[in-house]
Each structure stands twice: as C-alpha cells, then as structure tokens.
Amino acid sequence: MGRLPDEFALIARYFAPLASGVPGAAGLRDDAATFVTPPGFETVVTTDALVEGVHFLAEDPPGLVARKALRVNLSDLAAKGAKPTIYLLALSLGPRVDEAWIASFAAGLEADQSEFGIGLAGGDTTSTPGPTTIAVTAMGALPRASVLRRENAKAGDTVFVTGTIGDGALGLSVLKGELGWLGAAERDALVARYRLPQPRTAVGPYLLGRASAALDVSDGLVADLGHIARASGLAATIEAERVPLSPAASAVLAREPGRLASVLTGGDDYEILFTMPSRYFDAVSTSVAKSGVPITAIGRMAEGTGVIVLGKDGAAMSLDQGGYRHF
C-alpha cells in the first residue's frame, strides 16, 4: 500500500531488535519461537487485545498504546504471581498507520521490555481496513502449582488491594472533558493512570503461597471482587472509606462525592486485588514494602454471596456492581 515498507523490512527494522534477548525467537526470521518451562516451574500465559476506538484513541501517542497493550497483559501475569518472560504480538494495522507510527510504537515496547524484563518472541503483522487492533500474548514463569486463582478465598480472609483505585476511571472522565475545575497536575496524573497501567509485577511473586485468591482490577473493584466471591462461593464486604485513593482522586471526591461510585466500579485500575489470611499480613507487608507499592486492607470474606460496600455511615451502599462489559 505504499505508506509502509513491506512486512519483512518492517519486521527487520522495528521488531527484530526487540527480540534480540530471546534466543528462541530466531531473530523473528522464522514462523515460530521456541522456549522451555524451567524445571520446577510452570508457564503462565494470557492474551488481551486492544482495539482503536474501543480501548485507545486514534490520536493517542503510539508508544503509549504499545505500552498499554503490553501492560494489560503484564497485569494479568502479576496477579497470578508470575514473573514476565516473553510475549507475542499480532498487529492488524489500520489505514492511518505509517512508518513513524510503527517506529514510535516499537520504541514504547522497547522501553517497557527493559522495565519489566520481558522480550518479544514472535508475531504477525497484517493490514486491516478497520481500526488498528493489537493482540498481545504474554507469558511468565512461577513455581509449579503455585499460581494464584480466583476461587480459593476462605471465610475470614482479609481483602487487600495494591496501589490506588479509581484513577483510571477518573482519567477517562478528564479525557471526556469533565472535571475541568481540577488542577492541571491532578488532571495529568489521572490521565496518565488511564493511559498507562502500572502492572504490579514487583508485588505478585510475593503473594505466592500466601494470598488465597487474586486477580487484577480491570472490570472495576466491586465487579472483580464479585468474581473472587462467586468463584470462591463466599460473600465479600469492603469499607468504602478504606479504599486507597491517590491525591488526585481524593481531591475529586472531596468536591464531587457522587463520583465515589465511578471510583469503585469504573475499572481500568490494573491493581492486584487479593485475599489473604491475617497470619501472612506482616510477612507480605515487609516484602512488598521493598517494591514501593502500598497494599491496603479494605475488607473481609465471609460465608454468603455477593459484595457489600459499606459507606461512611456503616450502611450498605447501592452501586451498579456490573463493572465494565465489553458488549
């Protein structure tokens, strides 16, 4: 189509350098990559696709889009307790993509490969008449039979969450032109969280053998806690006041308290939500402190079903617990 070098040149120029640290990738000069699961370990694999106009905007910086595509997958690995190893990339490039876009996209991947210790093992590049679509398949390693699932929470376990909740949803509101009264620094901080998730890969491995259930918050805190509760056959109760907020989100809720529902159900947080018996709390706090990522106790698992969010007055809040749906 002219606006791009041919597929082979594109791969050699922009993607093969991203595979230089992955011996089994064969420099992306073949149709498949090889790898092994180290003895005593298992491989964890996840896939997530981002679609232009659905998960990112056509005018978003390509480097950020690339990093988001990688990071939503890294977040899944983190929540399962795995250390990232390799990823594959199936790119369907829309009509507006040119070589500068690809260069910037690849530079974004390169930055995150260094940050998260992951390498490109293979991929596929094709054109599409529609929106650019980026499917990433990411793999990680963790000691055998230690993967954190959703279904093993126990009654009495405490509910924890890493980092802060609600920034992604409020960042999207800012991008929609809302919250104009907020200071520029706060607006930027929220938008940055929406555009660039911070997968908690430094925390996940510390939770192995300690957390009873874990997932990353993508559908929304309440909906994702509902996933753990349902899978474990339990109820969950959290206190809204204990949900950790960034300074920017705190400023928003101080002036517009009605946005609490959007904080609790909005999604795109990419924090790890996990349940853990209290006996592990000290050990995990000490280990995780080294990573610089805070963890906060926000509630408790109990017999029953459903998720209850207690408000400041101690009464159950009424929330749309549906979370984000793709259809």
Place this chain on the structure above:
Amino acid sequence: MGRLPDEFALIARYFAPLASGVPGAAGLRDDAATFVTPPGFETVVTTDALVEGVHFLAEDPPGLVARKALRVNLSDLAAKGAKPTIYLLALSLGPRVDEAWIASFAAGLEADQSEFGIGLAGGDTTSTPGPTTIAVTAMGALPRASVLRRENAKAGDTVFVTGTIGDGALGLSVLKGELGWLGAAERDALVARYRLPQPRTAVGPYLLGRASAALDVSDGLVADLGHIARASGLAATIEAERVPLSPAASAVLAREPGRLASVLTGGDDYEILFTMPSRYFDAVSTSVAKSGVPITAIGRMAEGTGVIVLGKDGAAMSLDQGGYRHF
C-alpha cells in the same frame, strides 16, 4: 450492545467447553492459563491473525473461518516439526456478529480440536466497530533443540514439498468468478482448499532430525523457497514440471497454461516445503506414507543466491517472485 449475551455468558456457553480437556485453562474462569514443557521437550509458539475482508469474507461460514484461523497456525507448527498442544484466541467481534455466528464459530473450533488434538487454553473477547479480527496463538511440543528452521539447508540437499501446490490461489480465482468453464467438482475442490488449509501436522514430526530446513508455504512456493535460500545463504532451483498438482489444478493448467505463475507464486498452500539430504529420503518416504500425505522432490539447493524455476524447455522462467505481501 444487545445482540450478544454478555462476555461472561458467551465464554461459559461457547468457549469453556472447548477448554475442558486443558487442566491449566481453569475452565476459562481466570485471566491466565498454566502449562509446562515436558522434560526433554521444548514448546513451539506461533501467532497469526485473520481479518474480515482481508483473509476471509464476511459471508464465509463462521465454522470455516474459525478452522482457517486455527489451521494457519497449526500449519506453522507442523512445518517446525511440532505436535499441537494448546491455543489461545483473541477475538474482536464486528457489528454483524450475533450469537448464531459465535455458535457456529465455536463448533468449527471443536471439530478441529478433535482432528488435530489441540485444546483451548485461554482468550479474550471484545467488540470492534470494524471488521471481525481473530488472533490465534498456538503452541506445540517437540524434542528439545530439534526445531526445523529456515536457515540450515545445505548445498546438494533436495527440495521437497508435501501435498499439492496452487489449489489455494486457484480457489481464490474461482471465488472471484474466474475459471467458469471448470467443472463444478473441480471448482469446489479448489475453493475448499482456499477456505480450509490442511496443515500437515501428521508429516512434520517425521522430518525432525532429517530435514535441514522447513517452512509452510503461505507466501507462495517461489517466495517461500526464496526465504529458505536467503536464510541458508544458498540458491535453489526447481523444475516447474515436478511441482505436484491436484487433478483440478492440472485441469486448469491444461487449458490455461498461463496460470502456472499463479500456481507457483500464489500462496495460501499451507504445505510443508523442506530441504533434506538424499540419504534420508527412503526413511522419510516410508514414514510419511503412513500419513497418506504425498511428498514430492521438486528441486535442489546449490551454492549461489536466488530461486530459479526451470520450465518444460529447461530454460529459466521469468516469474514475479515476490509472493504475497500484506502491505
């Protein structure tokens, strides 16, 4: 959007049953799957995406689209010598997809899972305002350090190909309304080959330790042989008369000999093209005969560069050796 059940219901109803034979898939009720590479083996992984309007047509039967999406990946595994194990599916569903489409798509996957001994390990389902896009990541297993690459062909090796060449390209011509003079049975046979590749997973493992280089023919016989020649630092010469043809393709070339170029360069064959020293020929022929897939010697590797195709008269033919380009 109403036309589809929500994502969770869709997964439970149509995709979770496809994962029932994969213990590490956790019934698709989690964000990631686990698996191990068996001792002494390595895992081979490949990804390929199909885009509506580019790689398949909106009106194609969804079951066939599903099988093609899986099979183009199985073909890569076959050419590397691997036995298929698990796959992941990142589905971006366009506006025309309804529940009946999904049901038929999943039924196609189920049929091929049985045929090729592979199971679904995970996936992602999202909507897109554009063409439906299907990214498959497939994995297979093979003895460690035995993977067939493109770059180890030696001067003097014979060039072989499985099955027949050109049916896919001629099938596409039929779908474009060409070849109207051809009998209905022949037209159907060609279209079937275009719509539904036949990955040679039964042949690939027999080539381990014997073939010096291998890949699957997707860009076109001449272009793909060029990949082996370039990667191996050699030249390749094939004789057009020895390239194996189906009865339908033979009938086409008997009446329209000018279509030979499209047979040799058209692509979408999904046969294995490989090079092998002659000392292995008998052993491989005997083994492969059990699979029912013919293999045919079509040429030879030599010092030099490039691909030469000798015509009936023994003179080099002039072909556009570019093969299929995605841009």
